[in-house]
Amino acid sequence: MSYKIETRCMHLDEDIVPCEKTGSISFPIYQTATFCHEGVGKSTGYDYTRLQNPTRERLEKIVAKLEGGIDALAFSSGMAAITTLMELFKPGDHLIVENDLYGGSVRLFDHVNKKNGIEFTGLDLWKDNVEDYIKENTKAVFVETPTNPMMNVTDIQALADKLKDKGILLIVDNTFLSPYLQNPLKLGADIVVHSGTKYLGGHNDTLAGFIIVDDDEVSDKLRFLIKTTGAGLSPFDSWLIMRGIQTLSVRMERAQSNAGLLAEWLSKQPGIKRVIYPGLSIHPGHEIMKKQARGFGAMLTFECESKELALKLLEDTKLIQYAESLGGTETLITYPLTQTHADVPEEKRLKNGITDKVLRLSVGLEAIEDLIADFEQALQ
Ligand SMILES: *Cc1c(COP(=O)(O)O)cnc(C)c1O
Numbered sequence: 457m458s459y460k461i462e463t464r465c466m467h468l469d470e471d472i473v474p475c476e477k478t479g480s481i482s483f484p485i486y487q488t489a490t491f492c493h494e495g496v497g498k499s500t501g502y503d504y505t506r507l508q509n510p511t512r513e514r515l516e517k518i519v520a521k522l523e524g525g526i527d528a529l530a531f532s533s534g535m536a537a538i539t540t541l542m543e544l545f546k547p548g549d550h551l552i553v554e555n556d557l558y559g560g561s562v563r564l565f566d567h568v569n570k571k572n573g574i575e576f577t578g579l580d581l582w583k584d585n586v587e588d589y590i591k592e593n594t595k596a597v598f599v600e601t602p603t604n605p606m607m608n609v610t611d612i613q614a615l616a617d618k619l620k621d622k623g624i625l626l627i628v629d630n631t632f633l634s635p636y637l638q639n640p641l642k643l644g645a646d647i648v649v650h651s652g653t654k655y656l657g658g659h660n661d662t663l664a665g666f667i668i669v670d671d672d673e674v675s676d677k678l679r680f681l682i683k684t685t686g687a688g689l690s691p692f693d694s695w696l697i698m699r700g701i702q703t704l705s706v707r708m709e710r711a712q713s714n715a716g717l718l719a720e721w722l723s724k725q726p727g728i729k730r731v732i733y734p735g736l737s738i739h740p741g742h743e744i745m746k747k748q749a750r751g752f753g754a755m756l757t758f759e760c761e762s763k764e765l766a767l768k769l770l771e772d773t774k775l776i777q778y779a780e781s782l783g784g785t786e787t788l789i790t791y792p793l794t795q796t797h798a799d800v801p802e803e804k805r806l807k808n809g810i811t812d813k814v815l816r817l818s819v820g821l822e823a824i825e826d827l828i829a830d831f832e833q834a835l836q
Contacts, residue, residue, distance in 0.1 A: 609741020
């Protein structure tokens, strides 16, 4: 038997009776660093929490199932996950990466991985032909779709087809849509990463990250890395993320319905030059999204007529708070220029369209009337 995705946010297929001997409905937090052994050569399967802990393991199983992978590893943040992932590569390896990535990933590649001898080529993977840039030492392609913050959409399956049989790993950062709306492994990707801080946790209260794989060899390498480098998620934070995931399906549905309505409304406001949301039929990635995802998500970006208006909106919205991050219950407004993408070199930022007039919204679960009213008063 295999449950549907809404059920899988709470239950594993193998769950038959309530947890353990106590009947506790909530999975326990195993707040322990180490585990004892009955005798030499005997083990409960757990030795030390850096390697594995039952609470983290439960969360990892849930996330693996949600993404359709054979294994998931939970890390202390999205960046801890991506940093560990980069340990799969060695000096002299070449990676092709999307130009318009989360700013923290750009910073990691430029300031940590390059120093360690890894070579990068940045592409607009949604329009450039990756095949023209593959070299003998190309080991992986790293993409986000939709991208952050410009919402460019890459056809995952088409990209995977181009890399097939070349021994090049396709890595997709699936944070923006969450496994509820998009499953890159099923479209041919090899590795999925998430900032679990965002939709999976869903409440802007806990940092977490994930790597999900569908290959035993890659899973073994990553298990070795998590135990050796030590960035695994703590038992308590694992429990918080597990609790967040329970409501993933209802949160995503509500947030994306709000995002669609807000995108339509903003498109009609004087002072707003353009709204970039893949759910709008004018968005160039609209048809691809329909094909490869189960929805359009709840992130939208818009460009104001002037920098002054952008700054005014950041300061004058009251319900909608001016903060980094996304995927929580609250609607947040972000200024990519000085926040999430401050460390992206200016030339690259402008080429991607991240100007001083661009704002990003993570649409939350509030009543749509209240969100619109907040914008209405701020636009006055
Ligand atoms: C936030 C984010 C990250 C980094 O995750 P943290 O949990 O903040 O370390 C990576 N990728 C994307 C797309 C993100 O939004």
